[in-house]
Amino acid sequence: MADTLKLYPARPEKVYFYGTCLVDLFYPDAGMAGIQLLEREGIEVIFPDDQTCCGQPAWTSGYHDDARAVARRQLDLFPEDWPIVVPSGSCGGMMRKHYPQLFRDTPDQERAIEIAGRVWELTDFLLNVCQVRLSDRGEPVTVAMHTSCSARRELGLGGTGPELLSQLDRVTVVEQARAEECCGFGGTFAVRHPEISAAMVTEKVDTLTATGARQFVTTDCGCLMNIAGFAEKQGHLLRGQHILSFLWERTRDEAGEEGAASS
Amino acid sequence: MSSRDQILQRLRQRRGGPLPTPEQDFSPLQRPPWTLDEKLARFRAAMEPVHGEIHDCRDRDWVVELAALLEAREVTTLLVGNGPAPLATLSSSAAGLPELMVYDEPVDNWKTHLFSQVDAGLTTTRGGIAETGSLILWPGAEEPRLISLVPPVHIALLNASELYGTLAEAMAGQNWSSGMPTNALLISGPSKTADIEQTLAYGVHGPRELIVLVIS
Amino acid sequence: MTDANTNDVRQFHPRARAAIDNPQIRQNFRRAMDGLMDKRSTAFKDWDLEALRTLGANVRQNALAQLPELLEQLEARLIANGVTVHWALDGDEACRIVAGICKARNARTVIKGKSMVSEEMHLNHHLEQHGIEALESDLGEYIVQLAEETPSHIIMPAIHKNTGEISDLMHEKTGTDRSTDVEYLTASARQQLRAKFMAADVGVSGVNFAVAETGTLCLVENEGNGRMTTTVPPCHVAVTGIEKVVPTLQDMSALLALLTRSATGQHITTYVNMISGPRRPDELDGPEEVHLVLVDNGRSGIYQDDELIDTLRCIRCGACMNHCPVYTRVGGHAYGTTYPGPIGKILMPHLIGLDEGRHLPSASSLCGACGEVCPVRIPIPDLLVRLRQESVDGDHLHPAVVSGHGAKREWKESLAWQTWRLIHGHPAAYRLGTAMASRLRALQPSRLGAWTRYRTAPKLAGRTLHQQVRERRS
Numbered sequence: 039m040a041d042t043l044k045l046y047p048a049r050p051e052k053v054y055f056y057g058t059c060l061v062d063l064f065y066p067d068a069g070m071a072g073i074q075l076l077e078r079e080g081i082e083v084i085f086p087d088d089q090t091c092c093g094q095p096a097w098t099s100g101y102h103d104d105a106r107a108v109a110r111r112q113l114d115l116f117p118e119d120w121p122i123v124v125p126s127g128s129c130g131g132m133m134r135k136h137y138p139q140l141f142r143d144t145p146d147q148e149r150a151i152e153i154a155g156r157v158w159e160l161t162d163f164l165l166n167v168c169q170v171r172l173s174d175r176g177e178p179v180t181v182a183m184h185t186s187c188s189a190r191r192e193l194g195l196g197g198t199g200p201e202l203l204s205q206l207d208r209v210t211v212v213e214q215a216r217a218e219e220c221c222g223f224g225g226t227f228a229v230r231h232p233e234i235s236a237a238m239v240t241e242k243v244d245t246l247t248a249t250g251a252r253q254f255v256t257t258d259c260g261c262l263m264n265i266a267g268f269a270e271k272q273g274h275l276l277r278g279q280h281i282l283s284f285l286w287e288r289t290r291d292e293a294g295e296e297g298a299a300s301s
Numbered sequence: 302m303s304s305r306d307q308i309l310q311r312l313r314q315r316r317g318g319p320l321p322t323p324e325q326d327f328s329p330l331q332r333p334p335w336t337l338d339e340k341l342a343r344f345r346a347a348m349e350p351v352h353g354e355i356h357d358c359r360d361r362d363w364v365v366e367l368a369a370l371l372e373a374r375e376v377t378t379l380l381v382g383n384g385p386a387p388l389a390t391l392s393s394s395a396a397g398l399p400e401l402m403v404y405d406e407p408v409d410n411w412k413t414h415l416f417s418q419v420d421a422g423l424t425t426t427r428g429g430i431a432e433t434g435s436l437i438l439w440p441g442a443e444e445p446r447l448i449s450l451v452p453p454v455h456i457a458l459l460n461a462s463e464l465y466g467t468l469a470e471a472m473a474g475q476n477w478s479s480g481m482p483t484n485a486l487l488i489s490g491p492s493k494t495a496d497i498e499q500t501l502a503y504g505v506h507g508p509r510e511l512i513v514l515v516i517s
Numbered sequence: 518m519t520d521a522n523t524n525d526v527r528q529f530h531p532r533a534r535a536a537i538d539n540p541q542i543r544q545n546f547r548r549a550m551d552g553l554m555d556k557r558s559t560a561f562k563d564w565d566l567e568a569l570r571t572l573g574a575n576v577r578q579n580a581l582a583q584l585p586e587l588l589e590q591l592e593a594r595l596i597a598n599g600v601t602v603h604w605a606l607d608g609d610e611a612c613r614i615v616a617g618i619c620k621a622r623n624a625r626t627v628i629k630g631k632s633m634v635s636e637e638m639h640l641n642h643h644l645e646q647h648g649i650e651a652l653e654s655d656l657g658e659y660i661v662q663l664a665e666e667t668p669s670h671i672i673m674p675a676i677h678k679n680t681g682e683i684s685d686l687m688h689e690k691t692g693t694d695r696s697t698d699v700e701y702l703t704a705s706a707r708q709q710l711r712a713k714f715m716a717a718d719v720g721v722s723g724v725n726f727a728v729a730e731t732g733t734l735c736l737v738e739n740e741g742n743g744r745m746t747t748t749v750p751p752c753h754v755a756v757t758g759i760e761k762v763v764p765t766l767q768d769m770s771a772l773l774a775l776l777t778r779s780a781t782g783q784h785i786t787t788y789v790n791m792i793s794g795p796r797r798p799d800e801l802d803g804p805e806e807v808h809l810v811l812v813d814n815g816r817s818g819i820y821q822d823d824e825l826i827d828t829l830r831c832i833r834c835g836a837c838m839n840h841c842p843v844y845t846r847v848g849g850h851a852y853g854t855t856y857p858g859p860i861g862k863i864l865m866p867h868l869i870g871l872d873e874g875r876h877l878p879s880a881s882s883l884c885g886a887c888g889e890v891c892p893v894r895i896p897i898p899d900l901l902v903r904l905r906q907e908s909v910d911g912d913h914l915h916p917a918v919v920s921g922h923g924a925k926r927e928w929k930e931s932l933a934w935q936t937w938r939l940i941h942g943h944p945a946a947y948r949l950g951t952a953m954a955s956r957l958r959a960l961q962p963s964r965l966g967a968w969t970r971y972r973t974a975p976k977l978a979g980r981t982l983h984q985q986v987r988e989r990r991s
Contacts, residue, residue, distance in 0.1 A: 057982045057983075059941075060975075062981045062982040063955065064977060065978070066980065066982035069982040069985075070982065070985055070986075085986045087948075087983065087986075087987075088944035090940075090941040090944055090947040091941045091947075093941075096934050096937065096938070098883060098902060099905060099909070100904075100907070100909045101906075101909060101911040101931070102912035102914075102915075103912055103913055103914075104911075104934040104937065104938040106914075107942050108937075108938055108941045108942050111942055111944070142915075143915070144914065187882070187884035187885055187886070191884070191886070192885065219884075220842045220882050220886070222882060223882065224881070224882025224884065226879075227879070227881065227883070228882075229966065229967040230879050230967075231530075231533070231879070232970060232971065233533065233534050233537050234533055234537065234843055234847060236970075237537045237543075237846045238842050238846065263972075263975040264972065267968075267972030267975060268971055268972045270973045271969075271971060272971075303604070304813075307606060308604055308606065308811075308813050308817055309588065309589070311813075311817040311818075311820070311821075312584050312585040312588075312759075312817055312820055315820055315821050316821040317823035320581060320582035320823075320826070321578060322578070322582045325572060325575045325576055325579065325768075326568070327572065327767065328568075329564065329569045329572055330569070330572070330770070330771060330774060351787070405801070408802040409751075412715055412749075432784070433785035434785075435785055441800065442797070442800050442801065445801040445802040446802050446803055447748060447749070447802045450741060450745065450748065468773070472766050477766050478731060478765065478766055480731065481732075482793065483792070483795070483796065483797055483800060483803055484748070484790070484791065484792055484803060485733075485793075486744075486791065487788070487789035488788060489786070489787055489788075489789075490787050491787070492741040492787060492788075493739050494739060494740050495673070495739075496655070496656040496657035496673060496675055497656070497660075497680055497683055497702055498545075498679050499549055499552055499673070499676075500680070500699045502700050504703070504704070504707065505707055505739075505740040505741060505742070506654070506710060506711075506741035506744075507740065507741025507744065507745075507788065508741075
């Protein structure tokens with residue numbers, strides 16, 4: 039299931055930025071961090087204003103007509119042959135792996151396949167296309183990395199988060215037990231099967247806190263909402279952050295970087 | 302229409318498109334051509350951790366080794382097949398063997414006796430497999446199946462020269478595709494289970510002990 | 518085609534809850550699954566696992582592509598070898614066939630080796646109703662039968678019980694001493710079952726692989742009860758799903774290598790038992806009659822669909838459930854189905870319909886751990902999504918085919934998705950809606966049903982990303 043035959047593009051001049059609906063509503067700082075990290079690499083970031091949702095919640099719920107209708111609007115957003123970067127393994131996975139399935143037997147099939155081939159999760163893109171080199175300006179801290187199941191298994195990105203973190207010399211990364219096990223979010227799974235989801239997130243929080251770290255970072259807002267929300271409600275001293283927010287905060291210049299204006 | 306015909310018809314008249322028939326690459330299963338010594342070492346390394354007991358013998362003294370093993374276990378009856386080998390060797394040996402019981406009647410005549418009065422069974426083998434620590438048995442008229450199953454101790458004679466690297470090599474080397482016997486077996490240790498809280502226990506239904514005399 | 522446990526299937530939610538709240542179940546399964554995952558990963562350490570899995574997938578794919586021809590070839594060779602071959606459209610017919618064979622022999626007791634298909638058929642129940650006693654001989658199945666339960670795992674049926682529970686059970690039902698000495702318990706079971714092997718009129722077994730080229734039925738096991746079952750009684754009846762046939766012994770060897778390592782981390786099981794016929798005139802043991810019952814029971818239906826057909830590749834190793842975070846938490850019984858875990862979720866809807874099985878496809882976070890370990894590369898998460906679509910009739914372009922489709926479609930959810938579609942399909946409406954939501958975030962309810970039962974609600978940001986990007990631009 040891992041995307042083992044990826045052919046990375048050469049570093050481009052421009053990319054499309056697909057923020058995702060969770061980032062838009064709940065974690066825009068992660069989106070802004072992603073944009074600024076890209077601009078710092080000298081890439082012009084194009085943010086299509088008409089972006090809404092990749093369609094995944096309806097797709098995984100089986101409502102494929104509805105998913106397709108919304109996803110079709112997203113296909114219109116990327117007319118140029120630029121990479122499409124996404125700050126989410128889950129939405130990135132939806133677009134890269136499932137858009138071809140969703141648009142099977144439709145006039146948009148070819149276009150969907152073409153667009154899917156241009157989708158890149160942001161940590162993957164920063165590491166393997168931009169070849170980013172990060173300089174740590176933050177205080178020493180210990181963090182744990184939580185890679186989402188989509189990033190890990192749909193996109194084969196189990197290593198990108200840890201690798202980016204390893205570039206920060208004042209960050210100690212600890213690994214929780216059963217790191218590959220799902221946190222229990224699974225989109226609508228968390229509300230359709232709340233007790234099972236709760237049992238899973240309980241163990242995830244336990245293994246994270248057992249590392250001694252007070253903080254975790256993750257590639258996905260769904261996991262973030264789930265783990266951090268649970269930890270908060272249950273009174274655990276565990277804070278979470280999107281990895282892009284974390285990376286930007288630790289590496290930004292004190293004076294603040296002025297990114298290139300995006301069109 | 303019979304059920305058979307209905308089933309076959311449904312399969313033949315399937316709704317979907319043509320089914321893919323991908324290439325099959327068996328190379329991931331292949332192993333390098335090990336020497337006899339390497340095969341013997343691997344055979345031991347695979348079988349001993351699962352409580353198989355292996356003794357190296359020469360052709361001239363395996364009976365003596367056998368007698369010692371049986372005496373140590375206080376075996377009083379040893380079940381053997383009715384064919385010439387290994388019965389002839391055993392009968393003519395001076396070693397202190399227990400009473401030999403020859404399996405030459407249908408089991409239906411003496412089932413209870415087999416299940417309760419036989420301490421050990423001795424069989425030949427058709428070779429072995431080094432990679433998995435397995436013995437190849439093709440029971441038949443001369444060496445019936447239950448010898449290697451019912452008695453609590455099973456002793457098997459393995460000729461070192463008949464040790465193959467892998468199952469695929471054994472099947473090819475012995476041309477299994479040209480026809481299989483009523484029953485063919487791979488035996489890779491004594492009977493065991495982990496059904497009780499994943500704790501290993503030996504001698505569930507099959508033999509508690511498997512002893513292999515490797516003859517070279 | 519109905520499953521006698523229909524009540525149980527629909528009770529997934531309460532059963533899952535009960536399992537989650539039961540510390541013993543949680544502990545038993547956590548420990549057991551951790552152990553099995555470790556063993557599997559150790560067993561594959563020195564192999565090119567991905568290439569092996571591809572081989573496994575291709576072997577199964579090729580077998581499925583030629584299924585009708587292979588079944589005919591298998592039948593012809595088996596008949597030439599002296600085996601009687603029967604075909605059953607469904608589980609009920611298969612039960613009648615087995616009962617018929619028993620009746621023809623005036624059989625009173627049947628001893629059984631492990632067979633998931635026989636569970637699927639509810640064979641034991643059928644035989645009992647016809648005055649024939651059916652006894653399980655696999656230690657795990659024996660324990661489960663004593664407890665009058667069903668297996669909770671397809672490879673380790675009694676995995677939900679710990680030693681103390683088993684000791685109590687055996688004491689109550691068979692008079693053994695209470696003891697946590699596993700050797701003692703095992704020896705007691707051995708003694709009790711030996712008498713049964715000797716006395717049984719018919720032995721019933723499953724089949725792991727049926728090889729067409731030689732007409733050979735392959736069974737794998739560690740205990741020896743399979744060999745006993747297929748050798749001691751005068752009649753052996755093997756039952757199998759029609760999808761289990763492979764063309765050649767070489768194909769079988771590839772699948773065997775994957776099966777034992779994926780299931781329990783063993784390079785091989787203690788016994789690999791290959792049966793090609795009944796006792797020959799000059800042979801002194803073995804059954805005088807051997808039968809094979811080929812069971813369809815919904816498989817030819819799965820076979821019709823280009824996507825769903827991958828379900829039939831399964832070699833019943835259990836790796837998927839060993840790695841499933843849901844299964845680990847709720848255990849096998851919560852599903853209420855013959856096959857639990859991920860394979861159960863994609864297979865059972867075809868056997869019992871999506872009406873009965875409506876909760877099955879959604880009981881997954883789609884984490885993909887199952888698909889990652891499946892030795893024959895069944896795309897389980899994709900099939901779960903497909904079955905979710907079928908359960909709500911969610912795709913007019915690809916009309917549903919599974920019996921009971923649409924059973925989970927309810928007007929409230931359908932309306933919710935239509936609303937979602939309206940908003941997200943119209944960017945201006947979306948931007949307006951999200952801007953308003955974030956403006957009014959102080960009014961955001963802190964209680965959001967199932968989510969906030971366990972977690973704080975996610976906090977709407979002051980300005981959406983859209984807004985921030987716009988502001989930055991200007």
